[in-house]
Amino acid sequence: MTVVHFRNPETRLSAALAGTATAVRGHEVTLRELLALVGEQGLLVFCALLAVPFLLPVTVPMMSTLFGLPMLLIGSAIMLNRVVWLPARLLDRPLPAVTVQQVLERTSNWAARFEHLVRPRLLPLSGGAVINIINGGLLVLSVVALMAPLPLVPFANTLPGLAIMLLCLGMAERDGLVIVLGYLLTLIASVYVFGLLLLVVWAGFNYAELAELVRGWLG
Numbered sequence: 001m002t003v004v005h006f007r008n009p010e011t012r013l014s015a016a017l018a019g020t021a022t023a024v025r026g027h028e029v030t031l032r033e034l035l036a037l038v039g040e041q042g043l044l045v046f047c048a049l050l051a052v053p054f055l056l057p058v059t060v061p062m063m064s065t066l067f068g069l070p071m072l073l074i075g076s077a078i079m080l081n082r083v084v085w086l087p088a089r090l091l092d093r094p095l096p097a098v099t100v101q102q103v104l105e106r107t108s109n110w111a112a113r114f115e116h117l118v119r120p121r122l123l124p125l126s127g128g129a130v131i132n133i134i135n136g137g138l139l140v141l142s143v144v145a146l147m148a149p150l151p152l153v154p155f156a157n158t159l160p161g162l163a164i165m166l167l168c169l170g171m172a173e174r175d176g177l178v179i180v181l182g183y184l185l186t187l188i189a190s191v192y193v194f195g196l197l198l199l200v201v202w203a204g205f206n207y208a209e210l211a212e213l214v215r216g217w218l219g
Contacts, residue, residue, distance in 0.1 A: 014112040016041060021104035028094040038104075040078060041172045045107055047074045047139075048168035054146060054161030064157055068147040071164065075143055078171070079136030081129065118169060122176020135179065138186050139167050145186075145193040153196060159189035 020037045035043075050067045125131060146160035163185035170178030 125176035
């Protein structure tokens, strides 16, 4: 497995992605080589992009499962400081250089739009094996909350999705302040989502009591 490390904070994410796009220009590149080039920053940006659809108050059922699985893998990779595990056959499969280059360039342009909002600060919150385990663990917790079976419940996906974006962008740009905001949103999202799950479970086991309580509220 390939060990990856956070970039030097003097190199902005958009520049790193643009450099990767230049490195793959004109020849085929395998997924293994691409993961080694983009490192954790590229994986974190990809994870943040996956969380964007969940910023709406209500999202489509099953979308959280479909998008959540790769985000779980990325969170685990951050905790282990290793790229996501994939079969060697898939890792060594050539990818079309033109398509890869276009995706990297578009992602670089997207990253450049928000870079004025984030900058390297509070660096101890974004570097080191211990803090990586903490940040990766909180990212996994947010993804688990995102994947909770609460279809059509307002903000059940929005709060975890926003927490995921803050954690990923904070780690990618080594912005400790954004990471702290991600911690706060993870806490709020976890209390909200898992509180609703406990309420659903309690209601299932205490249906008669709940019905009597509702009748009392309605007079």
